Amino acid sequence: MPYAYLFQCPGCRYDIELVGAKEFWITPAGERADYEYPEPDTYEWPIRRVSGLWNHVWCPACRELRHLVIAELPEPAEHPVQAFLLAEAEGRSGDEVGPCPACGTLTLHDLEGQPCPRCPEGRLTLIGEYET
Numbered sequence: 122m123p124y125a126y127l128f129q130c131p132g133c134r135y136d137i138e139l140v141g142a143k144e145f146w147i148t149p150a151g152e153r154a155d156y157e158y159p160e161p162d163t164y165e166w167p168i169r170r171v172s173g174l175w176n177h178v179w180c181p182a183c184r185e186l187r188h189l190v191i192a193e194l195p196e197p198a199e200h201p202v203q204a205f206l207l208a209e210a211e212g213r214s215g216d217e218v219g220p221c222p223a224c225g226t227l228t229l230h231d232l233e234g235q236p237c238p239r240c241p242e243g244r245l246t247l248i249g250e251y252e253t
């Protein structure tokens with residue numbers, strides 16, 4: 122399951138949620154987007170299928186959330202578990218980081234002690250971890 126880390130600035134309460142191994146799907150426009158599970162007992166058509174997993178990471182230079190693909194299936198999967206099996210087979214655990222696609226700076230998975238993007242003196246601190 123994907124898991125999330127919530128960091129917050131004690132000064133201004135700005136918070137940032139980073140997620141590891143989150144499912145994504147390919148939208149009809151051909152773009153990757155977070156996959157949301159349908160509500161139980163609802164029927165959706167066309168059925169959305171999971172195409173892979175990505176991490177929500179933070180670029181300290183852009184001060185923006187970025188997405189790092191850690192597993193991508195050649196074909197969208199019937200069941201999301203296939204994306205997790207692929208990630209596991211490739212040794213991905215959800216804490217990977219990579220260069221920011223916009224500026225090339227190495228993104229961050231852990232923001233503990235990082236400067237707050239909103240206020241001059243704040244330092245981010247981990248306030249919660251949970252499965253999503």
Ligand SMILES: [Zn+2]
Nearest residue numbers: 130237240243
């Ligand atoms: Zn702050």
Ligand SMILES: [Zn+2]
Nearest residue numbers: 180183221224
């Ligand atoms: Zn960047």
